[in-house]
Amino acid sequence: MAVGESKFPEIPLINGIRIGFTKAGIKKVNRKDVVLFEVCEGASVAGVFTMNAFCAAPVTLCREHLSRASARYLLINTGNANAGTGAKGMQNAQKCCDAVANIAGVSASQVLPFSTGVIGEPLPVDKLLSALPDAFDSLDTGTWLDAGEGIMTTDTRPKGAFRVCEFEGQAFNLAGISKGAGMIRPNMATMLGFVATDIAIDETLLHALLKQVTDKSFNRITIDSDTSTNDSCILIATGKAGNKKLTDLDSEFAKYFVDQLTSIMQELAHAIVKDGEGATKFVSIEVAGAEAKEDATKVAFEIAHSPLVKTALFASDPNWGRILAVVGRVGLQTLDVSRVAIYINDVEIVKEGSRSDSYTEELGQLAMSPENINIRIDLGLGDAFDTVWTTDLSHDYVTINAEYRT
Amino acid sequence: MAVGESKFPEIPLINGIRIGFTKAGIKKVNRKDVVLFEVCEGASVAGVFTMNAFCAAPVTLCREHLSRASARYLLINTGNANAGTGAKGMQNAQKCCDAVANIAGVSASQVLPFSTGVIGEPLPVDKLLSALPDAFDSLDTGTWLDAGEGIMTTDTRPKGAFRVCEFEGQAFNLAGISKGAGMIRPNMATMLGFVATDIAIDETLLHALLKQVTDKSFNRITIDSDTSTNDSCILIATGKAGNKKLTDLDSEFAKYFVDQLTSIMQELAHAIVKDGEGATKFVSIEVAGAEAKEDATKVAFEIAHSPLVKTALFASDPNWGRILAVVGRVGLQTLDVSRVAIYINDVEIVKEGSRSDSYTEELGQLAMSPENINIRIDLGLGDAFDTVWTTDLSHDYVTINAEYRT
Numbered sequence: 157m158a159v160g161e162s163k164f165p166e167i168p169l170i171n172g173i174r175i176g177f178t179k180a181g182i183k184k185v186n187r188k189d190v191v192l193f194e195v196c197e198g199a200s201v202a203g204v205f206t207m208n209a210f211c212a213a214p215v216t217l218c219r220e221h222l223s224r225a226s227a228r229y230l231l232i233n234t235g236n237a238n239a240g241t242g243a244k245g246m247q248n249a250q251k252c253c254d255a256v257a258n259i260a261g262v263s264a265s266q267v268l269p270f271s272t273g274v275i276g277e278p279l280p281v282d283k284l285l286s287a288l289p290d291a292f293d294s295l296d297t298g299t300w301l302d303a304g305e306g307i308m309t310t311d312t313r314p315k316g317a318f319r320v321c322e323f324e325g326q327a328f329n330l331a332g333i334s335k336g337a338g339m340i341r342p343n344m345a346t347m348l349g350f351v352a353t354d355i356a357i358d359e360t361l362l363h364a365l366l367k368q369v370t371d372k373s374f375n376r377i378t379i380d381s382d383t384s385t386n387d388s389c390i391l392i393a394t395g396k397a398g399n400k401k402l403t404d405l406d407s408e409f410a411k412y413f414v415d416q417l418t419s420i421m422q423e424l425a426h427a428i429v430k431d432g433e434g435a436t437k438f439v440s441i442e443v444a445g446a447e448a449k450e451d452a453t454k455v456a457f458e459i460a461h462s463p464l465v466k467t468a469l470f471a472s473d474p475n476w477g478r479i480l481a482v483v484g485r486v487g488l489q490t491l492d493v494s495r496v497a498i499y500i501n502d503v504e505i506v507k508e509g510s511r512s513d514s515y516t517e518e519l520g521q522l523a524m525s526p527e528n529i530n531i532r533i534d535l536g537l538g539d540a541f542d543t544v545w546t547t548d549l550s551h552d553y554v555t556i557n558a559e560y561r562t
Numbered sequence: 563m564a565v566g567e568s569k570f571p572e573i574p575l576i577n578g579i580r581i582g583f584t585k586a587g588i589k590k591v592n593r594k595d596v597v598l599f600e601v602c603e604g605a606s607v608a609g610v611f612t613m614n615a616f617c618a619a620p621v622t623l624c625r626e627h628l629s630r631a632s633a634r635y636l637l638i639n640t641g642n643a644n645a646g647t648g649a650k651g652m653q654n655a656q657k658c659c660d661a662v663a664n665i666a667g668v669s670a671s672q673v674l675p676f677s678t679g680v681i682g683e684p685l686p687v688d689k690l691l692s693a694l695p696d697a698f699d700s701l702d703t704g705t706w707l708d709a710g711e712g713i714m715t716t717d718t719r720p721k722g723a724f725r726v727c728e729f730e731g732q733a734f735n736l737a738g739i740s741k742g743a744g745m746i747r748p749n750m751a752t753m754l755g756f757v758a759t760d761i762a763i764d765e766t767l768l769h770a771l772l773k774q775v776t777d778k779s780f781n782r783i784t785i786d787s788d789t790s791t792n793d794s795c796i797l798i799a800t801g802k803a804g805n806k807k808l809t810d811l812d813s814e815f816a817k818y819f820v821d822q823l824t825s826i827m828q829e830l831a832h833a834i835v836k837d838g839e840g841a842t843k844f845v846s847i848e849v850a851g852a853e854a855k856e857d858a859t860k861v862a863f864e865i866a867h868s869p870l871v872k873t874a875l876f877a878s879d880p881n882w883g884r885i886l887a888v889v890g891r892v893g894l895q896t897l898d899v900s901r902v903a904i905y906i907n908d909v910e911i912v913k914e915g916s917r918s919d920s921y922t923e924e925l926g927q928l929a930m931s932p933e934n935i936n937i938r939i940d941l942g943l944g945d946a947f948d949t950v951w952t953t954d955l956s957h958d959y960v961t962i963n964a965e966y967r968t
Contacts, residue, residue: 209897210890210915240886242900242916275883276917339870339887380869382884383891463786463869463955464745464963471964477681478788480646481745484616485789491615494648509616510648511682549869551960557870558877 158312159430159438159527159547167300167318167331170352172196172394175298177306180287182280183235183273188306190284192256192291192298193230193350199394200356201227202363203268204370206387207343212239213249213279214269215386221253225265229256230390231291232348234307234335238271238279239385248279255285259292270348272309272335272386304333307348310556311337315427317420323412328355328397330416334424338433338557340379341461342370342387349374349389349424355413356395357402365405365414366391373421377545379432380553381461391417429545434552437469439529440545445495447538451488455533456544458486466549469529474520476505483533495536501529564718565836565844565933565953573706573724573737576758578602578800581704583712586693588686589641589679594712596690598662598697598704599636599756605800606762607633608769609674610776612793613749618645619655619685620675621792627659631671635662636796638754640713640741644677644685645791654685661691665698676754678715678741678792710739713754716962717743721833723826729818734761734803736822740830744839744963746785747867748776748793755780755795755830761819762801763808771811771820772797779827783951785838786959787867797823835951840958843875845935846951851901853944857894861939862950864892872955875935880926882911889939901942907935 169175176192183189195201203222205215221227231252238245253267260267271279294302304314318331332351357365366389374389395401402410430438441459446452459465459482468475479498484491498506503523505515523529575581582598589595601607609628611621627633637658644651659673666673677685700708710720724737738757763771772795780795801807808816836844847865852858865871865888874881885904890897904912909929911921929935 206891207893208887208890209894210886210899237883240883240912240916242914245916274881275887339884343891382868382870382887385883385887385890461867462788463959464788467960467963470960473964475680477643477646477791478745480616481614481681481788481791484614484791485612485749487613488615493616506646508648510646510651549960551957553869554873554876554955554957554960557873558879 159435162313162427162430164301164304164314164316165318167316168329170329170331170394171354171396172199173352173392174295175300175303176291176295177298177302178287178290178294180233180283182233182283188302189234190287190291191232191303191306192295194295195228195392196394199392200359200362201390201392202359202366203388203390204366206384208383208385210240210385212237212271212386213241213245214238214271215388216246217249217253218268218270218388221265221268225263227268228262228266229260230268230270231256232270232307233284234272234309236271236273236277236279237275237386240276241278244278248281251281252284255288259288270388272307272348275385300331300333307333307335309335310433311335311431313431315424315431317423319416319420321416323409326399326409328353328399330420332420332424334428336428337431338380339382339384340377340428340432341381341383342374342377343383351421352392352394354394354397355399355402356397357393361403362391362393365417369414369418369421372418373425376543377425377429378457378460379429379547426545429547432547433556434550435547436550437527437529437548439469439531439547440543442530442532442541442543443535444541445535445537446540447490449540449542452540452542455483455486456542458482459531460544460546463549469548470550472524474500474524476520479531480506490537492536497534497536499532500524501526565841568719568833568836570707570710570720570722571724573722574735576735576737576800577760577802578605579758579798580701581706581709582697582701583704583708584693584696584700586639586689588639588689594708595640596693596697597638597709597712598701600701601634601798602800605798606765606768607796607798608765608772609794609796610772612790614789614791616646616791618643618677618792619647619651620644620677621794622652623655623659624674624676624794627671627674631669633674634668634672635666636674636676637662638676638713639690640678640715642677642679642683642685643681643792646682647684650684654687657687658690661694665694676794678713678754681791706737706739713739713741715741715743716839717741717837719837721830721837723829725822725826727822729815732805732815734759734805736826738826738830740834742834743837744786745788745790746783746834746838747787747789748780748783749789757827758798758800760800760803761805761808762803763799767809768797768799771823775820775824775827778824779831782949783831783835784863784866785835785953832951835953838953839962840956841953842956843933843935843954845875845937845953846949848936848938848947848949849941850947851941851943852946853896855946855948858946858948861889861892862948864888865937866950866952869955875954876956878930880906880930882926885937886912896943898942903940903942905938906930907932
């Protein structure tokens with residue numbers, strides 16, 4: 157199940173990047189499960205990763221390699237997360253990097269490894285290594301669609317987005333893919349996002365930008381509150397667009413680039429939510445009128461995680477008392493319940509802390525029936541606000557996660 | 563669905579308490595939905611209530627009345643929570659207290675009101691008031707079973723417990739009922755618990771005791787992480803047992819009483835979890851080896867709230883990577899993943915942060931198959947520990963909560 161129709165767009169290749177893929181039979185036979193990105197020399201590459209202390213071996217290695225050298229290859233496998241695998245897991249991730257480096261003639265620290273799939277099982281490293289030559293061979297033909305398909309786990313569809321941009325005569329491109337449908341509550345990053353552009357930009361600046369934009373996109377989605385061990389988001393800038401290298405964010409061009417980057421990363425983040433495990437609704441939760449942004453964020457996430465709110469969304473039931481109960485239990489010190497207003501798709505449900513006089517059950521039912529739901533809360537305390545995107549909790553979520561390993 | 567068999571025990575009446583009940587047709591016709599407790603003069607009564615800022619009108623009134631006068635009557639209705647109902651809700655709760663006071667010839671502040679059911683709908687106060695004479699008439703015949711049945715919502719069975727106690731020749735009794743199956747993550751109290759004893763005890767001390775024991779029982783259970791607007795737990799001591807009035811906790815008798823009280827309140831709390839919406843498992847989560855108790859509590863609750871852990875429990879699937887991922891994402895500053903050990907029903911699953919050498923999938927399957935599951939985590943950091951009780955997330959949970967209002 158997934159919310160809305162979704163066709164993978166025709167994404168042009170980004171100048172300076174080649175994509176390879178193959179079928180290594182890691183968990184299932186005859187499916188694309190290995191993806192290889194080749195990045196040109198001189199590109200800037202930035203990454204953000206899960207804050208989960210039990211982060212996977214490839215995440216640890218990826219962080220290390222990014223800090224040591226200019227990345228030239230990204231190797232991604234699905235079907236196995238290589239997480240909770242201890243020292244052996246680190247050795248396996250290292251072996252994969254060594255093998256790619258060997259074939260390509262680069263140093264192992266120029267290879268970034270990524271894994272996604274079941275946690276706690278040994279990575280079938282031999283299968284991966286024997287599939288590498290195939291992946292290299294396909295570098296001339298691989299597309300963003302191949303990459304989008306090759307990183308799926310319980311996703312029902314590949315997710316991709318692109319922007320062809322122009323600002324005062326300077327053309328550039330942005331393209332990316334993402335994956336993830338369960339264990340989705342990214343904290344500093346997501347599992348997995350790969351975004352590329354051809355602009356030239358300083359690598360330190362690129363990293364700062366990625367962090368900033370991640371906080372407005374991947375770090376504002378949640379499906380089931382569980383932060384993964386493998387979340388990673390990589391942003392590559394190949395420098396082939398011909399622009400004067402960006403080194404600060406003061407120019408109008410830089411601002412335009414940030415807007416475009418935010419837009420594509422939000423689209424990729426939303427695509428994950430819409431394909432959330434068992435999802436039937438795409439829900440944005442806007443909390444305004446908070447004293448501090450952290451308060452707005454907290455209220456929004458707590459609503460997004462409430463199983464009672466999520467099952468009411470699944471039922472298209474305007475059981476707004478459940479939303480109100482969450483606002484009340486979050487623990488905001490200065491909350492004044494008599495100032496709280498709640499709207500669902502612009503229908504005023506709660507005014508001054510209790511049911512609005514204009515509210516009727518019919519209006520509520522109507523507001524809850526579309527696939528796209530906007531829950532808006534005004535705390536009436538201040539000017540801070542935040543938005544979080546999530547989905548409902550359906551029977552299919554339970555089925556998928558009760559049967560995932562079988 | 564519910565975990566295990568459960569027969570409501572034959573609970574003797576507590577000397578000094580009478581129980582009335584009736585069918586007021588508040589939400590459904592022909593079911594017990596109003597319960598009345600009459601408490602003798604001179605009894606001590608203590609209460610703890612939800613910390614939800616959107617607490618229900620009866621909770622607000624109950625707190626106020628308890629602080630002002632000696633309680634003589636408890637009036638409880640199911641079918642409507644009288645929460646999110648603003649000023650009108652307060653008036654309705656007050657009307658109920660006034661009516662009871664009128665009939666009984668006591669002051670309105672000696673009446674404690676309780677409501678449970680759907681949030682946000684006006685309390686049908688006329689139905690309640692017309693049913694009151696019937697409730698008073700039944701005070702001679704009502705039993706704990708009538709009370710247990712009269713406060714149910716989505717509960718599949720009434721929950722009661724009792725202890726006949728004796729300590730160095732001093733006999734006393736403890737009895738109680740509880741309800742709740744969804745929106746269960748009590749914070750300072752639960753929805754609803756009523757416990758009574760015939761010992762004599764100072765009211766201030768009784769209140770301190772209730773808070774202390776609630777933290778080891780009702781405040782350590784969670785079904786779906788949602789703290790209700792109406793949680794209330796009341797402890798009544800009628801003083802009819804003939805003991806010298808307890809005024810401090812230094813005596814051996816006092817310690818014995820606290821042990822017995824903890825035991826009965828844990829039994830009532832566990833009964834709520836076992837009857838959790840859609841529950842097929844009763845799960846205790848013990849976290850040891852923490853630096854501070856708050857850390858242990860936090861890790862235990864986060865595991866108990868993880869939809870991925872809960873669906874794996876439903877499937878009896880030893881997908882322990884999901885437990886490990888929660889431990890990693892909680893955000894303990896000093897967590898050293900290489901010290902973490904995880905056991906399920908005494909099978910060592912994780913040792914030093916990754917899969918134990920002795921672990922096999924068969925052992926894991928065996929450990930996960932019973933109805934009663936014990937998840938034990940050793941963080942290896944210190945001596946603090948805590949235990950939380952919860953249940954799984956099943957299709958029935960989704961069905962019940964997607965259909966609750968229909």
